[in-house]
Amino acid sequence: MPRTLLLAVLLWFHTAVPVTGQETALKIGQDRFIFQPNDGKAGRPITVWTYQPKEMASHSLVLFVMHGVQRDGERYRNEWQPYADRAKALLLVPEFSTANFPGSAGYSVAKPDLNSADDDLPPATYSALEKIFDRAVKLTGLNALDYRLYGHSAGGQFVHRFIMLYPTARAKVAVAANAGWYMMPDFDVRFPYGLKGSGIDSAKLKEAFAKKLIILLGEKDDDPKHPLLNRGAGAMRQGNHRLARGQNFFRTAQLAAGKLNMPLQWEIARVADADHNNAKMAVFAAPLLLK
DSSP states (O other), X not given: OOHHHHHHHHHHHHHHSOOOGGGSOOOSEEEXXXXXXXXXXXXXXXXXXXXXXXXXXXXXXXXXXXXXXXXXXXXXXXXXXXXXXXXXXXXXXXXXXXXXXXXXXXXXXXXXXXXXXXXXXXXXXXXXXXXXXXXXXXXXXXXXXXXXXXXXXXXXXXXXXXXXXXXXXSEEEEEEESOSSOOOSOXXXXXXXXXXXXXXXXXXXXHHHTSEEEEEEETTOOOTTOTTOOOSHHHHTTOSSHHHHHHHHHHHHHHHHHHTTOOOOOEEEEETXXXXXXXXXXXXXXXXXXX
């Protein structure tokens, strides 16, 4: 092959081969990209399932949805797609696989090392969220400065802990739905069931109480024998089922805010006829998040 032709072919190959998924603009409709918690280092990749409505504009909202214990991000993306369509919002569902983030300690209950800058240390799940937001904004060209955050079941555990551990994060509104158990805003109860040993102090708790967090509970999520319900001693002290535990969590927050002499911006709401079911909770949660 002549040298000039070879150079031309090499140049075409270099410019025509798509760059990595992280550098390619997201498709309209359903898509996904891979996020590496520690850029440039061998880490634990996170698949981010996405949905971009056709009529999305530069000022559109961004919604994160956190999956439950089944780690089924694609299903959660599909269930929330109609609401993203209606609101013309970008939908992001990070999937924290059991292979890369095993157990509850690897996903929604990990204790952060608040002095560490290493995203490969637990909980990469928490620290990744802000970076995934920045990545998605870059891939779509949105002008968004903040995002909405929803989680159901184990995702609800993730959401309320995220708000308490990282109150300076850019989550504008958050909904924690049907969490199985909680990190109570109580300095006398040891982590992960309370704040003792969590790294959270009164100043950070005040910041968390100033965030818009809605505790969303299904009125029929009251089965004390649900197969996925944590029945350990620490969880049982919070209540016999998810509904009772959520109500107890909110009451504890009210008491703690009173002791700190500050208003509580958190809210609690119950969904009639809803059991432990994301699809039923999403009907009620979507208007709270996407208005």
